[in-house]
Structures are given as C-alpha cells and as structure tokens.
Amino acid sequence: MSRVYNFSAGPSTLPETVLLQAQQELLEWRDSGMSVMEMSHRGKHFAIIAEELESDLRSLLAIPTNYKVLFLQGGASAQFSFIPQNLLNGKTKACYIKTGAWSEKAVSDAKNYCEVVLTASSEAEHYTHVPEVADWVIDSEAAYLHYTSNETIHGVEFSGVPDSKGLALVSDMSSNILSRPVDVSQYGLIYAGTQKNMGPSGVTIVIVRDDLIGHAPKTTPPVFNYAEQAKNQSMLNTPATYNWYLVGLVLKWLQGQGGVAAIEQRNIAKAAKLYQAIDQSVLYHNPVAIPYRSRMNVPFILADESLDKAFLAAAEANGLYELKGHRSVGGMRASIYNAMPDAGVDALMAFMAEFERTH
Ligand SMILES: *Cc1c(COP(=O)(O)O)cnc(C)c1O
Numbered sequence: 001m002s003r004v005y006n007f008s009a010g011p012s013t014l015p016e017t018v019l020l021q022a023q024q025e026l027l028e029w030r031d032s033g034m035s036v037m038e039m040s041h042r043g044k045h046f047a048i049i050a051e052e053l054e055s056d057l058r059s060l061l062a063i064p065t066n067y068k069v070l071f072l073q074g075g076a077s078a079q080f081s082f083i084p085q086n087l088l089n090g091k092t093k094a095c096y097i098k099t100g101a102w103s104e105k106a107v108s109d110a111k112n113y114c115e116v117v118l119t120a121s122s123e124a125e126h127y128t129h130v131p132e133v134a135d136w137v138i139d140s141e142a143a144y145l146h147y148t149s150n151e152t153i154h155g156v157e158f159s160g161v162p163d164s165k166g167l168a169l170v171s172d173m174s175s176n177i178l179s180r181p182v183d184v185s186q187y188g189l190i191y192a193g194t195q196k197n198m199g200p201s202g203v204t205i206v207i208v209r210d211d212l213i214g215h216a217p218k219t220t221p222p223v224f225n226y227a228e229q230a231k232n233q234s235m236l237n238t239p240a241t242y243n244w245y246l247v248g249l250v251l252k253w254l255q256g257q258g259g260v261a262a263i264e265q266r267n268i269a270k271a272a273k274l275y276q277a278i279d280q281s282v283l284y285h286n287p288v289a290i291p292y293r294s295r296m297n298v299p300f301i302l303a304d305e306s307l308d309k310a311f312l313a314a315a316e317a318n319g320l321y322e323l324k325g326h327r328s329v330g331g332m333r334a335s336i337y338n339a340m341p342d343a344g345v346d347a348l349m350a351f352m353a354e355f356e357r358t359h
Pocket of ligand 1: 010074075076077078102148150152172173174175193196
C-alpha cells in the first residue's frame with residue numbers, strides 16, 4: 001500500500017490515525033457487538049457517539065450554550081435554500097457578500113426566497129480580493145448578512161469577522177471551519193459541510209443562535225426546519241450515522257493536535273511557505289491579493305498553460321494528487337486543510353521547484 005499526498009478540495013485527505021481507528025472499529029465499536037454502521041440511531045451506543053460528537057465540537061469551538069448545533073444532510077448547498085427559509089422571519093430582504101463561486105451560488109439560491117441586497121462583490125476583479133468595508137451596502141431592513149469565510153475555488157479568505165451593522169451574521173465556513181479560532185458569539189449562524197476540514201461528506205454542521213429559529217413558514221419541510229431538527233437532536237429523520245461517527249473521530253484527532261488554536265499555527269506556517277515559494281518563482285503565480293489569500297486552498301497558475309498537463313502527470317508520478325484547479329478558474333489548486341501534513345506541503349514545494357528547474 002502506498003498512500004499519496006492528496007490535495008483534493010473535498011472530499012479531502014483525512015488523518016491516517018482516524019482511518020486506522022475506523023478500520024480497527026469497523027466490525028465492533030467498543031463493546032457494542034456491532035459496527036457503527038449497523039447501530040440504531042435511537043440505541044444507547046449511538047447515543048454516546050452523538051453526545052460526544054456535539055460536546056467535542058462545542059468545546060473545540062467554544063460554542064455558547066444559547067446556540068444549537070445541528071448535524072444535517074444535503075450539504076452546504078442545501079443550506080443556501082434552508083437559510084432564507086428559516087431566517088427571513090417575515091422580512092423580504094437579505095444582504096450577501098459575493099467573493100467567489102460559492103457565495104455566488106448562495107446568492108442565486110437565496111433569490112428564490114427573497115430580495116438579495118448585494119452588500120459587496122469582487123466579481124469585476126475576478127474574485128481576487130474582499131471589497132473594502134467602506135464600500136459595503138448594508139440594508140438595516142434585511143434579515144441577515146451572509147458571507148463565505150473561505151472561497152474554496154478562488155482561494156479568498158476573510159481574515160476577520162465582517163461588521164454586519166447589527167444584522168445577524170451568517171457564514172458559510174465549509175472549507176475553513178476548525179482551521180482557526182472563531183468567536184461564535186459574533187454570529188447568528190455558521191454552517192459547513194464536513195468533507196473539507198472535518199471528515200467525509202454526508203454531514204452538514206449548522207450552529208445557530210436559538211432566538212433566530214422557530215420562525216420558518218409552515219411550508220418549510222420539517223427536516224429542513226432548524227427548530228424541528230433542534231427539538232429532535234437532528235434525528236427527525238435517520239441521520240448519516242456512520243459519517244457522524246467519522247466526524248467525531250476527526251474532532252478527537254484535532255483535540256489531540258492541541259485544538260483549533262494550535263492547528264491554526266501549523267496552518268499559518270504551511271500556507272506561508274507555499275505562497276512564498278509561489279511568489280519567488282517565475283513559473284507559478286497566485287492572483288489573490290495578499291491579505292485575502294486562503295490558508296486552506298492555494299490556487300496557482302503556470303506562466304505557460306501548455307505545461308499544465310505535464311505538471312499534473314509529473315506530480316502524480318511523485319505521489320502528489322488532485323492538484324488540478326477547479327474547471328471554472330483553471331490552473332492548479334493545492335488544498336492544505338488541517339489533515340495535510342507539513343511533509344505533504346514540503347513534498348509539493350520540492351516538486352514544484354524541480355519542475356520549474358527542468359521546464
Ligand atoms: C464545497 C463547498 C460547498 C458545497 O458543499 P456541498 O456539500 O457539495 O453542498 C459550499 N460552500 C463552500 C464554501 C464549499 O467549499
């Protein structure tokens with residue numbers, strides 16, 4: 001067996017110790033006599049898995065007690081519609097910041113439910129920065145302000161918390177949740193699919209302040225209704241039980257790494273050296289303005305596009321996989337989430353230098 005360095009944007013690389021533990025527990029979890037996959041979600045064993053999952057997430061992110069934590073299905077994409085359905089609360093407008101492909105999708109889905117006030121957009125600059133706060137348009141009549149804290153495709157990340165001028169702040173943190181500390185109390189709602197930085201696909205985390213829920217219209221299907229799911233511990237329908245378990249293992253791994261503040265330091269170091277290597281080279285280029293460069297997703301283009309195929313083939317020959325950029329932006333992208341070891345980034349940098357030298 002030879003595991004490669006996998007730079008996929010999601011589903012993405014997982015800590016090897018997590019995979020080994022899952023393998024070890026595949027046939028029997030603790031003393032339950034069965035696999036987690038076979039357990040009733042109402043049974044006493046799965047109850048322990050669910051409790052540990054929520055309490056570990058609460059402690060890693062220091063989630064205040066007046067926030068519900070939900071584990072849903074449908075991905076972050078489903079949230080693009082669930083959020084307006086649940087949070088509009090009779091209002092007709094919501095504010096959105098557009099900084100890349102994912103916020104663009106959030107905007108387009110929200111338009112089915114409300115008038116979208118475009119607070120800011122960097123579309124004209126091909127999503128290479130976050131627009132100046134001074135230019136933001138925030139409508140005080142809006143139900144909330146939505147932004148995407150890390151644009152997975154364009155490699156643009158907010159470094160701080162946007163000032164929502166009193167509106168409930170809603171953030172899609174799919175690709176940078178648990179990569180850095182976040183003050184949950186400044187948010188109305190945080191959501192994230194798990195397949196980027198928390199585990200396999202199949203679970204969507206929603207952290208929501210409890211006064212914001214319970215106002216969805218009757219036409220909202222109960223499984224899409226945050227208040228209904230909260231009342232039922234996210235088990236209004238059968239949850240993705242095995243995926244909850246795997247996310248739980250990743251959280252325990254993260255605790256073992258020293259938690260979010262400790263992993264942030266490693267993420268800063270990994271990203272800094274990779275960007276430095278790109279900036280110092282002649283062959284590679286990252287188009288994002290320096291203050292907004294993502295620590296998680298590092299896109300780069302080759303000065304000569306005709307080398308792309310050779311680059312990807314040679315990378316694979318060196319055990320470096322999934323470096324092809326998203327089809328909408330082209331070039332390359334290295335996703336270096338929490339689980340990407342330092343050695344993987346070093347191997348990528350050594351390969352890039354060698355490829356530049358020989359081309
Ligand atoms: C991947 C991603 C999504 C979509 O996730 P799905 O699970 O495919 O719905 C949404 N937003 C961001 C920021 C993402 O990275």
